[in-house]
Amino acid sequence: MRVAYIGGYHTEIGLFVRQASDSKADFIVMANDPLMTSEFWAITGSAGNGTLFTFMPNPAGSAKAAGVVAGLKASGLSGEGYTLYAYAAVQAWAEAVNRSGSFHATRVTSALRSRPVDTVIGPVRFDKKGDNSASGFLVYRWRDGRVERVKKY
Numbered sequence: 001m002r003v004a005y006i007g008g009y010h011t012e013i014g015l016f017v018r019q020a021s022d023s024k025a026d027f028i029v030m031a032n033d034p035l036m037t038s039e040f041w042a043i044t045g046s047a048g049n050g051t052l053f054t055f056m057p058n059p060a061g062s063a064k065a066a067g068v069v070a071g072l073k074a075s076g077l078s079g080e081g082y083t084l085y086a087y088a089a090v091q092a093w094a095e096a097v098n099r100s101g102s103f104h105a106t107r108v109t110s111a112l113r114s115r116p117v118d119t120v121i122g123p124v125r126f127d128k129k130g131d132n133s134a135s136g137f138l139v140y141r142w143r144d145g146r147v148e149r150v151k152k153y
Contacts, residue, residue: 001028004027007032014044014048054137064121091119096117
């Protein structure tokens with residue numbers, strides 16, 4: 001199997017995938033996290049089947065995120081891509097401000113590192129350097145308009 005890795009945005013990669021399919025190209029496209037959007041499928045249609053990409057664990061289907069996802073949908077918005085991660089970042093910052101009783105960066109940082117913060121994506125922990133200890137990227141695949149996690153490569 002031949003794989004063409006492309007870094008870029010969903011629009012350009014989607015057009016490339018569609019043109020490669022039209023040309024009967026014999027390779028699979030693998031790309032980066034901007035493909036975690038339904039806009040990619042809108043561009044490619046069935047030509048997008050089998051396209052691989054990397055993204056962090058997708059929290060959109062978790063019970064913790066259900067209320068936020070429903071609220072976003074009710075407002076005409078989507079919880080796809082980094083939306084829930086951004087929401088969790090604000091939750092973590094707000095909790096750290098409450099814990100520290102301050103907006104002072106050093107105090108907020110100490111509060112973030114003191115113990116996990118429960119967020120819409122689950123508990124978030126920060127190490128001594130301030131790095132998030134969440135798991136890294138996974139591989140996903142587009143299939144029939146849906147994103148599925150690839151468990152074997």
